[in-house]
Amino acid sequence: MSEPTDDRPVVLRGGTVLTVDATHQVLAGHDVLVTGDRIAAIGVGLSVPEGTVEIDAAGGIVMPGMxxxxxxxxxxxxxxxxxxxTLTQxxxxxxxxWGKIFRPQDVYAGNLLGAIEAIDAGVTTTVDWSHGLQTTEHADAAVDALQAVPGRFVLAYGNIQDAPANxxxxxxxxxxxxxxxxxLDSWDMLGFQLAFDVTGEPTFPERPAFEVAxxxxxxxxxxxxxWGATGDDSIRVMYDNGFMTPDTVYVHSASLSADSYHRIAATGGSVxxxxxxxxxxGQGYPPTWALRRHGIxxxxxxxxxVWWSGDLFSAMRATLGADRSREHMAAHVDGNTVTHSALRAEQxxxxxxxxxxxxxxxEADLGSIEVGKKADIVLIRNEHSPxxxxxxxxxxxxxxxxxxxxxxxxxxxxxxxxxxxxxxxxDLAAARSAVEDTVAHLRSTLGEEAWQQGMNPDIPETKVLDNPYTYTTYQSTSTHSA
Known part of the structure; x- marks a missing residue:
């Protein structure tokens, strides 16, 4: 793919700047000047170096990259x-x-299209929770795709076909x-995580994977x-063995007890x-209300x-709706009315x-519009939209x-x-070609009947364990009983 642009300074002129700093300032009619990879200045009518690329942001919103x-x-x-x-399906x-039939080139195709889609929607940093890496050839393909797209990514390496310890x-x-x-230079444009789940089995078979991390x-x-996969037992065994840390990211956390939220809060993790x-x-009800209550x-x-939209506008909208819906429902059960929304748009x-x-x-260099921070910036402006x-x-x-x-x-x-x-x-045409090849491979491997049935499922005949991770038969009492 060609280089995204030259190295000239860039100024976005006259936009409404959402700093999303600690004070959530809104700066109307402001300019944002970028030199190199950093935000150099924020102000009104900024003087800029000769040759600066000028972008009209008037009437638009300038915000940090999502x-x-x-x-x-x-x-x-x-x-x-x-x-x-459903989650079971x-x-x-x-x-x-069918996850095992994905070839390295199929991982590449999905990553390439998904990475392009992310930057197109203003998502400048994406954690690729890549749990389809059956071999390191698959992993190399995943990284190759990420590095072919001019965005910022984190490879979260995982493999759902094998035990994390293996x-x-x-x-x-x-x-x-x-x-x-x-x-890599301090993992600036491409970071690295390990991605695996914890069954809650008392013998803690995931310990070796945590030790590798x-x-x-x-x-x-x-x-x-x-729900039905990882619950309070998973959190408890991580905590008891000392593997809950401030840099641990817990995805969903939608069907946990207060005890688990306390453990996440106490160890400084995020959700x-x-x-x-x-x-x-069906993981559980979106837990933002509980996370706010526990300061997580x-x-x-x-x-x-495979299901949902690939942008964070819909994520923000859905999150506000879910949190407020629960707040209203809880009030109605008690015969009360919510008169002030607890969760606000700016949050x-x-x-x-x-x-x-x-x-x-x-947080020191990404996530807000502040002088000295990395210039990951999005301009929302559409002169053709009412x-x-x-x-x-x-x-x-x-x-x-x-x-x-x-x-x-x-x-x-x-x-x-x-x-x-x-x-x-x-090169969107190249991404289309790669994805078409992957779809053809999947469809021919499954056969037309299985392909159609997978897309329009009945209740699956396959036995689904209480825990879907096939490397263990452990069934957690905090999800479903044996």
Whole structure:
């Protein structure tokens, strides 16, 4: 792919700037100057160096690039296929039946399309929760795709086809980590995590994987509080063995008890909420109300395009709706009326930006519009849309009115990767060709009957264990009894 842009300074002129700093300032009619990879100045009528690229932001919103802390990019090639799935059907299709037929080139195709989709929607940093890496050849393909797209990514390495203790303990995995990550410059544009789930089995079979993460100095991200799969026993065994840390990201956390939330809060971890997923798939009710009650930091994520949208505008909208809906329902049960919303639009905008930066340990240089920070910036402006005006409540406009089609300009690390609603330096035709090849492979391997049945499922005949992770038969009492 071609380079996204040259290295000239860039100034966005006259926009409404949502700083999303600690005070959530809104600066009307301000300019933002970018030099190199940093925000150099914020002000009105800024003087800029000769040759600066001028971008008209008048009437638009300038905000930090959004950060998605949990997205299964490898599944993007199957966009919309599982629209009517439950979580059980997802487990059956990927974990038990067909996930193993994905080739390295299929992981590449999904990652490539998903990564392009992210920057197109103003998501400048994405955690690729890549649990389809059956071999290091699959992992190399995943990284190759991420590095082919001008965005900021984190590879969260996982393998749902094997026990975490097994795949993290192989020489091939160690070699991959050394080859692909030891030489990177502080993991600025491409970070590294380990992605695996904890069954809650008292023998703690995941301990060796945690020890590998500790040895490599990388965070762990784990699906926690997923009904029928990972529950309070999972949190308890992590806590008792000393593996709950401030850099641990707990995804969903939607079916946990107060005891588990206390443990997450006490150890400084954060939760990635995927509201569209939790509402539809069945992990539990989106837990933002409980997380706020326990003071647990929140970031947002969209999970997978097999079901849902690939942008964070819909995530913000769904999160506000779910939190407020629960608040109203709880009040109605007691015969009361909610007269003031507890969760505000500016808070979910914060979760979609600065919250993600904090979850990744990057709050010092990402997630807000402040002088000296990395220039990951999004301009929301659509002169051809009647929804673009009037702009009265900027945070509310982002959360409830804006959509991916309103993303006019995106800068990542100071470089323009989208301008005038068109991607820069991206070969979309190549991504289409790769994805079409993957779909053809999947469809021919399954056969037409299985392909159609998978997309329009009945209750699966396959035996689904209480715990879908086939490397153990343990059944947790905190999810379902044996």
């Amino acid at each position: 950060i998605d802390t949990h997205r299964h990019l490898w599944q993007t090639a199957m966009r919309g296929y599982g629209a009517d799935w 997802y487990f059956v299709w990927y974990y038990l039946e 795949w993290t303990g192989t020489p091939e995995f160690r070699d991959f980590a050394r080859r692909r990550f030891e030489s 500790r040895d490599l100095g990388v965070p762990v991200t784990t699906h926690a509080g997923v 990635s909420v995927s509201t569209e997923s939790e509402q539809s798939a 930091p929140v970031s947002l994520s969209m999970d997978t395009s 979910v905008v914060d979760w979609a930006t600065r919250g993600g930066a904090a979850a990744l340990g990057r 929804v673009s005006f009037p702009l009265l409540h900027p945070h509310g406009h982002v959360a409830f009115q804006a959509q991916r089609g309103d993303v006019d300009t995106v800068l990542v690390n100071g470089r323009i990767v989208k301008r005038d609603h068109r991607l820069v330096g991206v």
